[in-house]
Amino acid sequence: MALLFRNKVIIYNKELGLEIIGESFTTETNYNRKQIQNYEEAYEFATKAGFPEHGMVISIGETPHDEDIFKGIQTETHLKEAVKLAISKSPAKNVYIETDMRAMYNPTRMENIKRATEDLIQNIKRCCPKCDWPGFKLIEKKRGLPCSWCGSPTNQILHLTYKCLKCSHVEEIPNPDGEQKADPRHCPSCNP
Ligand SMILES: [Zn+2]
Ligand SMILES: [Zn+2]
Known part of the structure; x- marks a missing residue:
């Protein structure tokens, strides 16, 4: 069964009592995460997930601290550096790669937000x-x-x-x- 993702954009103004919501539902997402041993594995995962247009995140451990997360990776050089650094910091090679879901690094997410915004515009036009x-x-x-x-x-x-x-x-x-x-x-x- 496909997962359904909900994208939501809101215009809210308390003084005016105005709240307009735009939504889009999609099964399309490129979210993915994988444990990796080396740069080759990271690169293979990344290209399948739409790299370099889609940004990647390298992190250490299941629940990493902020300093062990490298976000917004969109070049091979940056990916290589991040993987190398992460592996050097984690001798047990507990290193993960995942797709960056922040909209500016993620064209799929951006497209979904665009659809939610179009819905919002339709809702603004619908007056009482x-x-x-x-x-x-x-x-x-x-x-x-x-x-x-x-x-x-x-x-x-x-x-x-x-x-x-x-x-x-x-x-x-x-x-x-x-x-x-x-x-x-x-x-x-x-x-x-
Ligand atoms: Zn019937
Ligand atoms: Zn009214």
Whole structure:
């Protein structure tokens, strides 16, 4: 089963009572970690993980201290130096390499944050129909759109509920695709 990663960006202003969230969900991540014995192993791991565009981190031990972590490695020279230093500091060769997940060193992460930001922009544009406040917020996704054959509730979206953070106006919006009934292939009873 693929892991689902959540990326979140928020605009928050307490005085205005404004909170707008943008999210993206993805199974795409390049997070990976491996124990290494030498530079060759480190380099092999790094290139598979998208080095040098994707930055690497070299660290010593399972739970390293700050001084035993070398971050933001994006050149072969820097990688070579970090591996050499780490191995010299850890005679037991308890040295690890992992992908740097900080956005500026990680194009995959950056792409995911970009998608969350696009979602945020969509949410800013969605204003409360009553008071026009930006960020009319999705608070519930109700599933259970009835099957077009047997009428049983399916896992398809029945309606979305939005709430205004300013005036508390709540609105239910029917299935966003405009469908009244679900395709039987989503039905747990019919399951064609
Ligand atoms: Zn409102
Ligand atoms: Zn059915």
